[in-house]
Amino acid sequence: MKAPILYRISSVLLLLFAVAHTLGFRQSDPAWGVDALLGSMRSLHFDVQGSSRTYWDLFVAAGFSVGVFYLFTSVLAWQLGGLPAETLAAMRGPAWALALCFAAISVVSWRYLFTLPIVFSIVITVCLTAAAWLSAKTG
Numbered sequence: 437m438k439a440p441i442l443y444r445i446s447s448v449l450l451l452l453f454a455v456a457h458t459l460g461f462r463q464s465d466p467a468w469g470v471d472a473l474l475g476s477m478r479s480l481h482f483d484v485q486g487s488s489r490t491y492w493d494l495f496v497a498a499g500f501s502v503g504v505f506y507l508f509t510s511v512l513a514w515q516l517g518g519l520p521a522e523t524l525a526a527m528r529g530p531a532w533a534l535a536l537c538f539a540a541i542s543v544v545s546w547r548y549l550f551t552l553p554i555v556f557s558i559v560i561t562v563c564l565t566a567a568a569w570l571s572a573k574t575g
Contacts, residue, residue, distance in 0.1 A: 439524060442567035443517030446560050447510045453556045454506035461499035509534065513564070516571075524571040531568035538564050 464470055477492040516524065516531060524531070542557040 437566070437570075439521075439567040439571040440517040440519075442563045442570070443513045446563040446567065447513035447517060449556060449560050449563070450506050450510035450513055453553075453560070454503050454510060456552075457506060458500065458503035461502070462496065509537075516567070521571070528568070528572050531564075531571055535561065535564040535568045 464474060474492070477495065478490055481488045481490055483489075512534065516527065516534075519527065538557060538561040542554070542561045545554045545557040
């Protein structure tokens with residue numbers, strides 16, 4: 437498989453990941469028994485650098501930030517997939533940085549999350565790593 441195809445596959449997976457994360461991270465199942473916790477996260481206010489916030493505010497901000505990051509990386513991977521082989525070979529640093537970033541996300545997902553984000557993170561990491569490897573060999 438060629439690097440551009442792997443970058444495009446990564447891009448589509450990242451777009452799906454961005455949408456799923458943005459729509460799903462605020463969901464909870466009553467069977468989890470966390471309603472009281474979520475209620476207190478939403479209701480207890482505290483001052484942070486002059487702003488009144490709740491832990492829910494911080495949770496939502498972090499969740500949307502992750503969604504924006506996944507969307508950005510989707511665009512970046514798509515753009516990498518459209519570069520000529522010589523240009524792609526010259527982009528070794530950013531290509532490997534992106535692959536290593538998702539390797540770290542895979543480790544965090546493995547440690548703290550559940551099956552779906554673990555699988556997405558690992559598959560994206562494999563695609564990005566293979567693409568970075570193949571694009572470096574082209575140069």
